[in-house]
Amino acid sequence: MTKLMKNKFFQLASISLISIALTACTATEQAPSTQSQNELRATGDMGVIIERATGQVQIVDHSDQNVVSEIDGLGDLSHASIVYSRDQRFAYVFGRDGGLTKVDLLKDKIANRVIQSGNSIGGAISQDGKLVAVSNYTPGGVKVFDSETLALVANIEATIVPSKGQTKDGQPYRSKVVGLVDAPGNKFVFSLFDSHETWVADFSTGKPVITKFKDIGLFPYDALISGDGRYYIAGLFGEDGMALLDLWHIEKGVTRILKDYGKGEQKLPVYKMPHLEGWAIAGDHAFVPAVGQHKVLVISTKTWQQVAEIPAHSQPIFVMAQPDNRQIWVNFAYPDNNTIQVFNTETFELVNTLTPGPAVLHMEFTPRGEHVWMSVRDNNEVQIYDTQTQTLLKTLKSKSPSGIFFTNRAHQIGL
Amino acid sequence: MTKLMKNKFFQLASISLISIALTACTATEQAPSTQSQNELRATGDMGVIIERATGQVQIVDHSDQNVVSEIDGLGDLSHASIVYSRDQRFAYVFGRDGGLTKVDLLKDKIANRVIQSGNSIGGAISQDGKLVAVSNYTPGGVKVFDSETLALVANIEATIVPSKGQTKDGQPYRSKVVGLVDAPGNKFVFSLFDSHETWVADFSTGKPVITKFKDIGLFPYDALISGDGRYYIAGLFGEDGMALLDLWHIEKGVTRILKDYGKGEQKLPVYKMPHLEGWAIAGDHAFVPAVGQHKVLVISTKTWQQVAEIPAHSQPIFVMAQPDNRQIWVNFAYPDNNTIQVFNTETFELVNTLTPGPAVLHMEFTPRGEHVWMSVRDNNEVQIYDTQTQTLLKTLKSKSPSGIFFTNRAHQIGL
Numbered sequence: 068m069t070k071l072m073k074n075k076f077f078q079l080a081s082i083s084l085i086s087i088a089l090t091a092c093t094a095t096e097q098a099p100s101t102q103s104q105n106e107l108r109a110t111g112d113m114g115v116i117i118e119r120a121t122g123q124v125q126i127v128d129h130s131d132q133n134v135v136s137e138i139d140g141l142g143d144l145s146h147a148s149i150v151y152s153r154d155q156r157f158a159y160v161f162g163r164d165g166g167l168t169k170v171d172l173l174k175d176k177i178a179n180r181v182i183q184s185g186n187s188i189g190g191a192i193s194q195d196g197k198l199v200a201v202s203n204y205t206p207g208g209v210k211v212f213d214s215e216t217l218a219l220v221a222n223i224e225a226t227i228v229p230s231k232g233q234t235k236d237g238q239p240y241r242s243k244v245v246g247l248v249d250a251p252g253n254k255f256v257f258s259l260f261d262s263h264e265t266w267v268a269d270f271s272t273g274k275p276v277i278t279k280f281k282d283i284g285l286f287p288y289d290a291l292i293s294g295d296g297r298y299y300i301a302g303l304f305g306e307d308g309m310a311l312l313d314l315w316h317i318e319k320g321v322t323r324i325l326k327d328y329g330k331g332e333q334k335l336p337v338y339k340m341p342h343l344e345g346w347a348i349a350g351d352h353a354f355v356p357a358v359g360q361h362k363v364l365v366i367s368t369k370t371w372q373q374v375a376e377i378p379a380h381s382q383p384i385f386v387m388a389q390p391d392n393r394q395i396w397v398n399f400a401y402p403d404n405n406t407i408q409v410f411n412t413e414t415f416e417l418v419n420t421l422t423p424g425p426a427v428l429h430m431e432f433t434p435r436g437e438h439v440w441m442s443v444r445d446n447n448e449v450q451i452y453d454t455q456t457q458t459l460l461k462t463l464k465s466k467s468p469s470g471i472f473f474t475n476r477a478h479q480i481g482l
Numbered sequence: 483m484t485k486l487m488k489n490k491f492f493q494l495a496s497i498s499l500i501s502i503a504l505t506a507c508t509a510t511e512q513a514p515s516t517q518s519q520n521e522l523r524a525t526g527d528m529g530v531i532i533e534r535a536t537g538q539v540q541i542v543d544h545s546d547q548n549v550v551s552e553i554d555g556l557g558d559l560s561h562a563s564i565v566y567s568r569d570q571r572f573a574y575v576f577g578r579d580g581g582l583t584k585v586d587l588l589k590d591k592i593a594n595r596v597i598q599s600g601n602s603i604g605g606a607i608s609q610d611g612k613l614v615a616v617s618n619y620t621p622g623g624v625k626v627f628d629s630e631t632l633a634l635v636a637n638i639e640a641t642i643v644p645s646k647g648q649t650k651d652g653q654p655y656r657s658k659v660v661g662l663v664d665a666p667g668n669k670f671v672f673s674l675f676d677s678h679e680t681w682v683a684d685f686s687t688g689k690p691v692i693t694k695f696k697d698i699g700l701f702p703y704d705a706l707i708s709g710d711g712r713y714y715i716a717g718l719f720g721e722d723g724m725a726l727l728d729l730w731h732i733e734k735g736v737t738r739i740l741k742d743y744g745k746g747e748q749k750l751p752v753y754k755m756p757h758l759e760g761w762a763i764a765g766d767h768a769f770v771p772a773v774g775q776h777k778v779l780v781i782s783t784k785t786w787q788q789v790a791e792i793p794a795h796s797q798p799i800f801v802m803a804q805p806d807n808r809q810i811w812v813n814f815a816y817p818d819n820n821t822i823q824v825f826n827t828e829t830f831e832l833v834n835t836l837t838p839g840p841a842v843l844h845m846e847f848t849p850r851g852e853h854v855w856m857s858v859r860d861n862n863e864v865q866i867y868d869t870q871t872q873t874l875l876k877t878l879k880s881k882s883p884s885g886i887f888f889t890n891r892a893h894q895i896g897l
Binding site for chain 2: 107109110111112113130151152153154155156172173174194195196251252253271295296297315349351390391392393413434435436437455474475477478479480
């Protein structure tokens with residue numbers, strides 16, 4: 068799956084300014100660490116929650132279900148996402164303002180921080196854990212850093228788009244980069260929004276070898292990779308359908324799937340393009356948020372054709388499978404984003420409808436799936452549910468929480 | 483998948499005595515910890531290697547590819563296996579002598595140890611991480627402990643087998659228990675060798691609720707559970723075929739699959755029953771070690787019927803899939819246990835044949851699959867290979883290593 072919240076680039080200028088202002092206002096409120104630096108701590112049951120409005124993150128413990136500490140000074144965290152170091156000690160936080168921040172979960176503090184571009188949109192860590200890559204809008208491209216030192220290792224410049232003229236600093240405009248994921252063989256895969264390409268950067272021999280696929284479809288806006296790292300699928304903003312690259316057979320090139328998937332001729336306004344991370348794959352089926360419709364689509368992973376659809380409360384954003392694949396959990400676009408629905412993956416039946424509160428933005432399952440954590444942004448809280456009974460277990464205070472990321476992601480391809 | 487090395491109960495009496503003697507001889511050789519207790523350490527890239535002959539374990543780091551420390555005094559570790567605490571700080575080591583040892587990976591020492599039976603054969607940790615269960619031969623049953631304190635929480639006594647008379651201490655003989663795994667919903671699932679049963683113990687409400695399935699097939703000797711925790715499959719020592727329980731539909735009971743799977747009328751002597759953990763599932767196929775034949779069987783996970791077979795070097799023991807499912811790695815029974823073969827899961831073609839050395843007993847992949855570690859027991863070493871190129875990267879000294887267990891197992895159902 069790809070990282071959280073990579074689309075919506077079209078709204079960013081104004082949001083960035085607001086967030087920067089808020090960060091400045093709260094910079095004096097830094098919470099003291101609640102933990103001694105000498106206390107032994109294992110990080111396998113920890114995680115980080117993005118507090119987007121204040122440029123802070125919370126370090127949490129999902130065994131004790133509490134907040135361990137709060138870290139300040141991470142800049143603009145709208146649409147921020149996180150990957151973890153191989154040992155699960157460090158969180159790499161990809162901020163909107165081009166900030167790449169390395170947070171130490173054992174010391175409750177920032178270990179390192181670089182501003183690596185003017186505007187970035189997520190990142191990935193290599194299979195061997197040695198490289199952290201960031202996809203950038205401004206200037207368009209991918210920068211790759213040493214995960215230990217954050218020293219720049221490679222700067223992959225995106226394709227120049229002559230029709231877009233020059234940037235403010237007089238450079239030729241390069242395509243925005245989206246949908247960056249890691250893949251087996253120490254590869255990074257990403258798509259170029261303005262030039263309609265998907266690139267594979269292979270770092271297995273040290274120096275990157277880049278394979279470029281052109282004309283993959285108009286304006287790829289986000290992407291996902293299957294849990295085994297085989298299929299890379301990019302969503303298209305400029306047309307219906309999606310672009311599939313089988314990484315086991317890159318000689319076959321990019322093929323088009325799900326030709327009707329997209330905005331098409333919608334009867335309803337599309338409030339938000341769904342997140343592609345939300346593709347839940349259970350058995351032979353992928354459960355996919357329909358665009359602008361009150362449905363979850365069921366797709367065959369054999370044929371990549373739609374085989375069923377499930378009526379839902381509103382326009383789905385994330386469709387996420389429990390780790391045991393028994394149920395999917397769905398959140399929805401504004402103005403219906405106070406609701407969660409749970410469906411059975413075998414019968415497609417509705418199991419439960421919950422109303423956690425205003426602006427349920429993200430969900431994260433504990434590694435073996437007994438609990439799910441949800442950010443309820445406009446209640447300033449994170450709620451923890453039992454997945455089997457869908458009962459609320461606990462509520463934690465959090466300032467405008469968005470993404471929730473547990474450390475077990477360190478061990479999963481594409482996360 | 484189930485834990486390492488649960489079969490071969492029939493040879494145990496003599497092996498146990500030898501191992502105990504060896505342990506006594508080496509008890510004075512305890513290696514000092516090489517790490518300061520105050521050094522901060524994250525355990526996400528660590529693991530434990532069983533040194534079976536000396537009752538020791540090595541704590542290792544798979545980023546640095548080195549041995550961090552060696553812990554002494556774990557008793558008889560023949561066929562020992564390990565599960566990890568939810569935070570990945572503690573390894574629970576299930577010894578052959580009924581010893582349950584809790585090893586602290588942050589302090590390089592034993593945190594707690596109980597002798598909980600006379601003869602045990604593996605264990606599991608519950609979905610919520612609060613319970614550790616051990617399956618016992620003597621007395622036959624399952625004991626469940628608080629993972630924090632190792633205090634006994636439940637003692638599930640196995641079925642009395644009148645034909646077996648009494649135990650040495652005058653108690654009625656109870657069936658040996660094998661194939662113990664955890665399953666979603668805080669369940670443990672296990673099989674009763676002498677009474678031909680599979681039981682499901684549900685701990686989701688605190689007090690265990692036990693569901694018993696009788697006449698599942700003659701002498702279940704080991705079992706596995708699929709990665710999503712849905713299918714529990716027991717191998718049968720007393721007849722051909724296997725016993726399948728669909729945990730999503732326990733009302734359907736146990737059904738028989740793969741009716742020809744087993745020793746049948748073998749042309750070759752069966753040197754060792756294969757480990758069921760070795761079932762690699764990739765796409766719609768399970769790759770299964772044939773019993774007593776020089777083949778890997780390919781089974782459809784839709785129909786549970788054999789669809790192909792792959793010629794192999796000798797009688798396979800473990801068939802293990804890389805985390806990206808691209809290749810399977812196979813080791814073999816004595817006297818051909820110096821060899822490893824690697825096959826492509828898509829084409830079934832042989833990729834490589836390696837000869838690491840005498841007695842290659844176990845393999846463990848790094849979490850995202852770039853490397854595989856192998857115990858080469860009779861060379862007293864562990865070898866580390868690149869999975870993509872199958873080249874040897876490094877060799878570590880280890881005393882008669884058997885099982886290798888990395889901490890990312892903490893986050894996987896059934897491991």
